Each structure stands twice: as structure tokens, then as C-alpha cells.
Amino acid sequence: IWAREQANKFYNDFESLNVSDAILAVGSLIKNKTLNITQVNTMLDNMIEVFKNDEEYERCHVCNEIKKGLNVKL
Numbered sequence: 001i002w003a004r005e006q007a008n009k010f011y012n013d014f015e016s017l018n019v020s021d022a023i024l025a026v027g028s029l030i031k032n033k034t035l036n037i038t039q040v041n042t043m044l045d046n047m048i049e050v051f052k053n054d055e056e057y058e059r060c061h062v063c064n065e066i067k068k069g070l071n072v073k074l
Contacts, residue, residue, distance in 0.1 A: 007050040011059055023069035040070060
């Protein structure tokens with residue numbers, strides 16, 4: 001339940017942005033050393049697992065696109 005709540009909370013932050021803007025926003029957090037790429041990848045992987053379990057495949061896709069964009073950019 002906690003993991004689902006956290007995944008939805010973080011996803012809601014992304015939802016107001018398109019994928020490109022979400023990549024820029026998270027990339028800024030990495031550049032500012034608020035987060036590192038390992039933390040972000042772990043967070044996105046965990047979110048994807050929660051969304052897979054809930055059959056929220058569109059949310060999985062968005063998280064995968066953000067992850068791909070960040071890992072290509074960095």
C-alpha cells in the first residue's frame with residue numbers, strides 16, 4: 001500500500017508535465033545533486049513495478065520514457 005501511494009504521488013508530479021518536461025525537471029534535480037541517476041532509476045523501476053501490478057500500462061510507459069530519456073541524456 002505504501003509503495004503504491006508513493007508511486008502515485010511521484011507520478012502525479014510527472015502527470016502535469018509532458019515526458020520531455022519531466023525529463024528536464026528530473027535532470028535538473030540530478031544536475032543540482034538533489035538526486036543521483038541511481039536513485040532516480042531505482043525510483044522509476046519501483047514505480048513501474050507498482051503500475052505493472054495494477055495493470056496501469058500507460059503509467060509504465062510514461063515512466064519508461066522518462067527513464068530512457070534521462071539515461072540517454074546523462
